[in-house]
Amino acid sequence: MVQQYLFCYRLPWSAPIQGPAVNTPSDIIAHRGYSARYRENSLPAWLAAIKAGADMIEVDVRRTRDGVFVCAHDPDLRLAADARLIMETDHEEIDRIQVHGEPVAPKLFSAIHALPDNIPLLLDIKDERPESLEALLEICLANEDRFVFGLHSLESLKLVRRRSSVRILGLLNGEPKEDDAFFALGGTILRLWESMADADRIRRLREARHPIWMTTGGWGTGRDVGDFEPARLRAHVVAGISGFLVNDPVLARKALHA
Numbered sequence: 001m002v003q004q005y006l007f008c009y010r011l012p013w014s015a016p017i018q019g020p021a022v023n024t025p026s027d028i029i030a031h032r033g034y035s036a037r038y039r040e041n042s043l044p045a046w047l048a049a050i051k052a053g054a055d056m057i058e059v060d061v062r063r064t065r066d067g068v069f070v071c072a073h074d075p076d077l078r079l080a081a082d083a084r085l086i087m088e089t090d091h092e093e094i095d096r097i098q099v100h101g102e103p104v105a106p107k108l109f110s111a112i113h114a115l116p117d118n119i120p121l122l123l124d125i126k127d128e129r130p131e132s133l134e135a136l137l138e139i140c141l142a143n144e145d146r147f148v149f150g151l152h153s154l155e156s157l158k159l160v161r162r163r164s165s166v167r168i169l170g171l172l173n174g175e176p177k178e179d180d181a182f183f184a185l186g187g188t189i190l191r192l193w194e195s196m197a198d199a200d201r202i203r204r205l206r207e208a209r210h211p212i213w214m215t216t217g218g219w220g221t222g223r224d225v226g227d228f229e230p231a232r233l234r235a236h237v238v239a240g241i242s243g244f245l246v247n248d249p250v251l252a253r254k255a256l257h258a
Contacts, residue, residue: 027243028252029122029213030054031226032073036248039079041071042102043114050119054249056148057115058122061108063132064091069108069139075126080104087127108139117146122169122245124150130159137163150191154181161186169213176201179210189213189243194232195220199239206240213243230255 033045034052046057060073068091076085080097086105097104112121125136133156140147144166151157152171160168167188172178174196182190189211192201197214205212214236217223226247233244233255246252 027055070105072105
């Protein structure tokens with residue numbers, strides 16, 4: 001049963017930050033589920049990530065024309081070779097489309113209720129229109145400890161923080177000039193792109209006792225987003241990164257234990 005797979009490590013907000021440490025446990029966040037082996041943002045990918053021991057599942061969230069939240073990274077339905085934009089399409093039309101036997105963009109409601117309550121969810125919120133953020137808060141407020149809101153702008157952070165104490169991951173553009181403002185406005189954890197996580201920046205953030213996560217791979221690394229090199233992953237732990245968004249939670253766990 002899925003319920004037997006519990007967290008292997010403490011999440012970074014569950015204990016005081018003690019500054020840089022060589023052996024600090026780091027959390028494995030399954031980027032779009034176990035997307036290295038299963039179709040991203042699908043129930044099989046989420047369940048496989050839990051079975052693999054991921055500490056958290058990341059899902060991309062968009063909103064349909066008629067106001068239903070669905071899980072999809074791209075703004076359109078390109079996974080099904082369909083150019084229609086999700087925000088311009090009603091959910092009933094999207095529900096009829098499947099890719100490899102799974103919904104092209106499953107409803108967020110389905111993900112929340114299909115996964116065990118003890119599995120935290122990182123919502124990478126792609127639709128940050130104020131009305132969408134308000135509607136998403138209404139869904140999550142009853143169990144906000146389960147969620148982390150991944151936000152891409154300081155304006156969105158301000159809106160969410162006025163309404164909720166939900167944990168907020170800063171998915172900002174990567175510029176260091178926004179680091180201090182993010183935490184001053186109530187952000188919880190800052191995500192750095194691997195290519196922008198230089199040693200001085202990490203050290204400065206850790207000295208300020210700020211939790212840092214990293215999205216591995218992506219531009220500037222020569223790897224797809226979520227892919228990693230084991231030796232680099234271990235080096236980032238030594239530097240003070242406390243969480244990694246990865247496509248393969250099994251390989252990531254092995255790398256951290258090597």
